[in-house]
Amino acid sequence: MTTEHQSRAGRPRSERAEKAIIAATLDLIADGMGVAELSMEAIAARAGVGKTTIYRRWANKEDLVVDALATIRHPLPPLAGESVRDDLVALLDLARREAGQRRARCAMNVALSESDRSKRVSERFYKLALEPRRVAMREVLSRGVANGELRPDLDVDLAMALLTGAMIFFNKWGPEGDLPEDLAERVVDHAMAGFAPRA
Amino acid sequence: MTTEHQSRAGRPRSERAEKAIIAATLDLIADGMGVAELSMEAIAARAGVGKTTIYRRWANKEDLVVDALATIRHPLPPLAGESVRDDLVALLDLARREAGQRRARCAMNVALSESDRSKRVSERFYKLALEPRRVAMREVLSRGVANGELRPDLDVDLAMALLTGAMIFFNKWGPEGDLPEDLAERVVDHAMAGFAPRA
Numbered sequence: 001m002t003t004e005h006q007s008r009a010g011r012p013r014s015e016r017a018e019k020a021i022i023a024a025t026l027d028l029i030a031d032g033m034g035v036a037e038l039s040m041e042a043i044a045a046r047a048g049v050g051k052t053t054i055y056r057r058w059a060n061k062e063d064l065v066v067d068a069l070a071t072i073r074h075p076l077p078p079l080a081g082e083s084v085r086d087d088l089v090a091l092l093d094l095a096r097r098e099a100g101q102r103r104a105r106c107a108m109n110v111a112l113s114e115s116d117r118s119k120r121v122s123e124r125f126y127k128l129a130l131e132p133r134r135v136a137m138r139e140v141l142s143r144g145v146a147n148g149e150l151r152p153d154l155d156v157d158l159a160m161a162l163l164t165g166a167m168i169f170f171n172k173w174g175p176e177g178d179l180p181e182d183l184a185e186r187v188v189d190h191a192m193a194g195f196a197p198r199a
Numbered sequence: 200m201t202t203e204h205q206s207r208a209g210r211p212r213s214e215r216a217e218k219a220i221i222a223a224t225l226d227l228i229a230d231g232m233g234v235a236e237l238s239m240e241a242i243a244a245r246a247g248v249g250k251t252t253i254y255r256r257w258a259n260k261e262d263l264v265v266d267a268l269a270t271i272r273h274p275l276p277p278l279a280g281e282s283v284r285d286d287l288v289a290l291l292d293l294a295r296r297e298a299g300q301r302r303a304r305c306a307m308n309v310a311l312s313e314s315d316r317s318k319r320v321s322e323r324f325y326k327l328a329l330e331p332r333r334v335a336m337r338e339v340l341s342r343g344v345a346n347g348e349l350r351p352d353l354d355v356d357l358a359m360a361l362l363t364g365a366m367i368f369f370n371k372w373g374p375e376g377d378l379p380e381d382l383a384e385r386v387v388d389h390a391m392a393g394f395a396p397r398a
Contacts, residue, residue, distance in 0.1 A: 148396060150395065151392070155389060158365070158386060159389065159394055161365040161369055162361045162389065164368055166361045166365075167364070168367055170360055190354060191361060192395045193393045194391055194395070195343070195350065195353055196392060198397075
């Protein structure tokens with residue numbers, strides 16, 4: 001009972017510290033700092049907490065970075081499950097909305113760029129933030145192949161690469177600022193219809 | 200006459216130095232060093248030359264990195280100009296072949312990851328190594344729209360994002376080692392046919 005009370009009473013302060021630590025980590029990454037250059041000292045200073053407060057929660061820098069990056073990804077949207085096309089648009093629209101946020105863009109950059117240098121960060125980021133989306137997209141595409149909304153010989157892995165890749169492409173090389181609101185829709189519709197003229 | 204003779208005589212040694220400097224730069228990048236961490240000292244040491252030899256050729260680190268990265272990209276293949284599909288396959292196959300090379304993968308990572316931190320490197324790398332491919336791909340797609348090999352309402356920018364994005368996707372998250380030899384072909388054929396069943 002006392003323990004529960006204490007932990008409850010302690011939570012607000014520790015939650016505030018946790019938020020400050022996460023915000024500081026993201027700020028430093030958004031300023032262009034790579035994982036290799038980030039230090040617990042810099043994070044603690046920016047967050048206005050002691051290093052021990054950080055270490056009480058995260059055993060090492062990589063764990064903290066992964067948790068921080070995961071907080072800025074939007075949660076998976078509910079999928080209506082009625083139209084494969086609409087569910088694909090909902091999934092890709094996540095990437096479109098995140099592209100407008102400087103921090104989410106940086107997160108993606110870090111996740112993409114650190115893969116050779118700091119395998120652990122990118123693998124854990126993948127598990128936390130990317131894999132659930134991959135799983136959801138694979139399910140939607142497989143459903144479409146099964147129910148005839150997509151062609152029976154569709155290669156689901158290739159389809160995922162085309163759709164996800166297009167969003168990565170726009171995220172990296174698209175116009176500055178917000179991507180067009182209908183981008184996810186147009187990507188899905190182009191992928192569905194194909195480039196060839198209809199016979 | 201004398202000048203010409205001198206420059207000819209001088210070339211072999213300076214070419215050797217240039218090659219060693221470029222190789223050293225690429226080795227350090229392949230070891231996971233970011234542009235921010237690379238130093239002219241480290242490059243000189245690795246190449247076995249003096250720093251002045253480097254500065255005689257490159258005014259700064261960024262110029263050297265861009266030139267080094269550009270050397271590992273394959274040149275544009277000749278395009279037969281007969282079938283849009285075949286020309287697209289030839290262009291995407293460049294990315295497939297480069298993905299098998301650790302150094303080219305690293306180059307791509309650097310170009311992708313440094314864009315916020317070191318705009319100059321990524322902009323110049325883009326101009327040197329990516330833009331010619333973009334221009335070629337845009338020409339092939341536009342030709343297809345004009346001659347009926349592609350559908351008349353194709354959005355060429357979107358088509359480029361789907362095709363190029365798919366290759367970036369496999370480059371980043373594809374299986375370790377070489378990508379399947381027919382990957383470019385399959386990406387193009389899937390994009391051409393679309394995901395929807397034929398009416």
